[in-house]
Amino acid sequence: xxxxxxxxxxxxxxxxxxxxxxxxxxxxxxxxxxxxxxxxxxxxxxxxxxxxxxxxxxxxxxxxxxxxxxxxxxxxxxxxxxxxxxxxxxxxxxxxxxxxxxxxxxxxxxxxxxxxxxxxxxxxxxxxxxxxxxxxxxxxxxxxxxxxxxxxxxxxxxxxxxxxxxxxxxxxxxxxxxxxxxxxxxxx
Amino acid sequence: xxxxxxxxxxxxxxxxxxxxxxxxxxxxxxxxxxxxxxxxxxxxxxxxxxxxxxxxxxxxxxxxxxxxxxxxxxxxxxxxxxxxxxxxxxxxxxxxxxxxxxxxxxxxxxxxxxxxxxxxxxxxxxxxxxxxxxxxxxxxxxxxxxxxxxxxxxxxxxxxxxxxxxxxxxxxxxxxxxxxxxxxxxxx
Numbered sequence: 001x002x003x004x005x006x007x008x009x010x011x012x013x014x015x016x017x018x019x020x021x022x023x024x025x026x027x028x029x030x031x032x033x034x035x036x037x038x039x040x041x042x043x044x045x046x047x048x049x050x051x052x053x054x055x056x057x058x059x060x061x062x063x064x065x066x067x068x069x070x071x072x073x074x075x076x077x078x079x080x081x082x083x084x085x086x087x088x089x090x091x092x093x094x095x096x097x098x099x100x101x102x103x104x105x106x107x108x109x110x111x112x113x114x115x116x117x118x119x120x121x122x123x124x125x126x127x128x129x130x131x132x133x134x135x136x137x138x139x140x141x142x143x144x145x146x147x148x149x150x151x152x153x154x155x156x157x158x159x160x161x162x163x164x165x166x167x168x169x170x171x172x173x174x175x176x177x178x179x180x181x182x183x184x185x186x187x188x
Numbered sequence: 189x190x191x192x193x194x195x196x197x198x199x200x201x202x203x204x205x206x207x208x209x210x211x212x213x214x215x216x217x218x219x220x221x222x223x224x225x226x227x228x229x230x231x232x233x234x235x236x237x238x239x240x241x242x243x244x245x246x247x248x249x250x251x252x253x254x255x256x257x258x259x260x261x262x263x264x265x266x267x268x269x270x271x272x273x274x275x276x277x278x279x280x281x282x283x284x285x286x287x288x289x290x291x292x293x294x295x296x297x298x299x300x301x302x303x304x305x306x307x308x309x310x311x312x313x314x315x316x317x318x319x320x321x322x323x324x325x326x327x328x329x330x331x332x333x334x335x336x337x338x339x340x341x342x343x344x345x346x347x348x349x350x351x352x353x354x355x356x357x358x359x360x361x362x363x364x365x366x367x368x369x370x371x372x373x374x375x376x
Binding site: 042078081162171174175177178184185 | 221231264266270359366372
């Protein structure tokens with residue numbers, strides 16, 4: 001198990017749509033499964049699903065009941081180990097409070113975007129903070145990204161992932177996987 | 189645009205199921221979208237979907253027609269740029285032939301698995317080969333991974349992605365994103 005104290009939050013509200021309007025995005029099974037599996041692989045302490053839409057909490061709890069305690073857990077124990085990391089919260093402030101309660105210290109909140117031109121921390125520096133024992137809550141947005149009020153809450157803005165092209169439209173699932181690998185992969 | 193000459197193949201047959209039997213996995217929209225977006229971000233030359241099940245070719249062509257030439261292309265031009273990379277092939281040998289025709293040289297075929305204990309090339313070495321101009325076809329399997337006859341066709345077996353835990357059950361979408369980042373991200 002990794003000793004890094006990293007938590008990951010996937011925010012569904014408030015996020016932006018294609019036109020820059022604030023919306024509540026739907027929680028999808030695939031974001032739960034794919035990101036939970038990556039989080040488990042890299043030793044993330046908790047995978048926090050953030051949405052105030054309580055209508056969406058029930059299907060998530062049903063999915064978790066199936067895979068963590070039900071038939072799914074027996075059919076595929078690996079999936080259970082991943083989905084055990086999932087917690088549901090109504091908003092980002094509540095998520096920060098829950099991480100603080102679990103870790104005994106308030107996490108540094110680090111938000112992410114493909115579009116930051118004013119990032120305040122890079123991958124190497126954040127990796128160093130984790131290796132030095134800092135508790136970090138890494139925050140990703142669904143839809144077209146975190147709304148400004150989420151970004152305003154943060155302690156740091158992580159540098160965007162950049163490939164060798166000017167195209168930067170990774171899915172949030174791909175972005176999460178790449179971020180975890182950059183921050184937590186064993187030194188090669 | 190990257191100058192690396194990397195192609196990516198996602199094999200749907202022959203792959204293994206949970207019990208180690210050889211199956212043909214279904215082509216999913218999500219594997220098409222997520223991996224095409226990652227491929228486009230990292231300057232991959234072609235994203236090759238491999239399945240001999242021609243019943244599955246038609247829905248893929250319909251999806252591509254929507255996003256590359258149809259309403260989807262106007263609604264979301266970014267998605268068009270990603271899905272333009274997709275090609276369909278019946279088997280891996282045909283994929284190799286098509287890459288050879290496009291690049292003017294036979295690609296080195298590099299297969300991937302979370303379970304290789306006898307890998308023949310690491311990420312740093314493969315990254316160096318790409319930077320030196322080698323044409324590489326990186327092959328990922330759906331289901332529970334590539335069947336032995338695919339592995340036997342390869343020139344090299346890439347080292348598994350390893351996190352800081354002993355859990356290694358990434359989705360193929362997450363694995364593809366991490367591999368492309370390791371092989372093609374600009375040097376930090």
